[in-house]
Amino acid sequence: MDVTDLRIALFSGNYNYVRDGANQALNRLVGYLLRQGASVRVYSPVVKEPAFPPTGDLVGVPAIAIPGRAEYRAPVMIPPSIKRDIKRFAPNIFHVSSPEILGHRAVSLARRWDKPVIASVHTRFETYFRYYGLAFLEPLALAAMRRFYQRCDAIFAPSESMAQLLREQRMSYDVGIWTRGIDQEIFRPDRRDLAWRRGLGIADDEVAIGFVGRLVMEKGLDVYSDAIDQLVRRGVKHRVLIVGEGPAGDWFRNRLPQAVFAGFQAGPDLGRAVASMDMLFNPSVTETFGNVTLEAMASGLPVVAAKATGSDSLVAHGVSGRLVRPGAIVGFADALQHYCENGDARAAAGEAGRKAADRYGWDAVNQELVDGYLRIIRQRQAGSRAPRQSPLPYTD
Known part of the structure; x- marks a missing residue:
């Protein structure tokens, strides 16, 4: 059996109606599978005006x-x-x-029809409750996720740090890696555009601390703002450049009135925006990989990030950036101040990150999951099955 024999039914709660890193990775995967001769059919909610055209055949499901x-x-x-x-x-x-419901129903259907089923892990859903005053629900979310993932034949994490967390949480017997790639034609240092920065009111000699992503509270916008406040109180010279849109946009603008908001950017425009920053600050703990972290590294930027799943596997602390305990405002401010005040350190960390990002090519990354599909199908044909119950104990 090879890739041309694959017939993959892909189920996604958001394939293309709102743009995010997870669904862009899925669309790239489908494009790669189709180019390799596999057959794919995607099942997901649809809207009249999606964020971008879907790759492959998309069938709408009720939502x-x-x-x-x-x-x-x-x-x-x-x-x-x-x-x-x-x-x-x-x-x-x-x-x-x-x-979510679509995923659960798809797993049940696969088991009823005796088909192998794998799950890809794209975000730490259990952490979202922390940002909406519902942290007490996190254990219940973990239990529900454990039941879901243990009914799959295998699960695939985007980073080794996330895979290790999933093992510790006893989510599955079989945890593989499907990491993320980088478009190296878009994200590279020579996309830096000082004229574009000047158009936003950022001078050539000002150090721009960047944020890239959807403006939602679970991205750590409160921590980001508090750390910037620390820099202001210390008198550290800097500018803040925010790239992205989202429902928390008004809150973020009110919280950081001195920041420059460049709005949503995509494709080459996004590459230009990222390369035109001087560092990336990513305090989020919800990512399983951290696409924006890798994009910044490929663009030659040092990264200050939370020491959490995703960035922990990408950023070499003290080499390509700084990793800080999640929520440690003073620690984040110290790291940002270091790069604001030391141009040589920024340049050295940015170059180290650029070199580290070179190994993340999309085709090689997606082939890893293709190999995983084929392995799981072979195991099922040999008589191996996902457990019918949830026998894996979990203790904190």
Whole structure:
């Protein structure tokens, strides 16, 4: 069996209606699979005006808007018509990308039809509750996720640090790696554009501390703002450059009125924006990989990030940036001040990050998951099955 024999049914809670790192990775994966001769059919909620065109065949599933986050859709079921569509497609493996209703129903369907199923892990959903005053629900979320992932034949994490966390949480017997790649034509140091910076009011000799991503509280916007406040109180000269949009945009603008907000950027424009920063500050603990961290490194920037899943596998502390205990405001401010005041340190860390990012090519990355598909199918054909129960104990 090889890649041309693969028939993959992919289930995603958000394939293309809101742009984020997870669904862009899935679209790149589908594009690679199709180029290699595999067959893929994608099942996900759809909207009239998606953020970008889908790669491959996309079949819409019923969904409702999520209260308080209306830009997102919550799938509610796999109706009989969709089940018939899946049956006609005749997949030989299921791939689920998030532990919500659609994912659960797809796993149940795969097990009913005796098909292997794998899950890719894209974000730390259990941590989201911390940002909305609901931290007490985190143990319940972990238990629900454990039940979901243990019903799959294997799960794939985007970084070794995330894979290790999943093992410690007893999420699966079989944890593989499907990391993320970088478009090295877009993210590179020579995309830096001082004229573009000047147009935003940032002088050539000002040190721009960047943020890239959706403006949502779970990205650590409160920690980001508090650390910048520390720099202001210390009298450290800097500018803040924010790239992205999102529902917390007004909150962030009010919190950092001195910052420059460049709005949403994509493709070469995003590459220009990132390279035109002087460092990236990423305090988030919700990422499983940290696409923006890798993009900044490829652009020659030092990275100050939370020592958490994702960045912990990318940033070499003291070499390509600084890793700081999550939520440690003073520690983040110290790291930012170091790079604000030391141009040689910025240049050395940026060059180290650029070299480290060279090994992340999308085709090689996606081939790792193709190899994982084939391995899981072979194991199933040899008689290996995912456990029917959830026998893995978990203790804090």
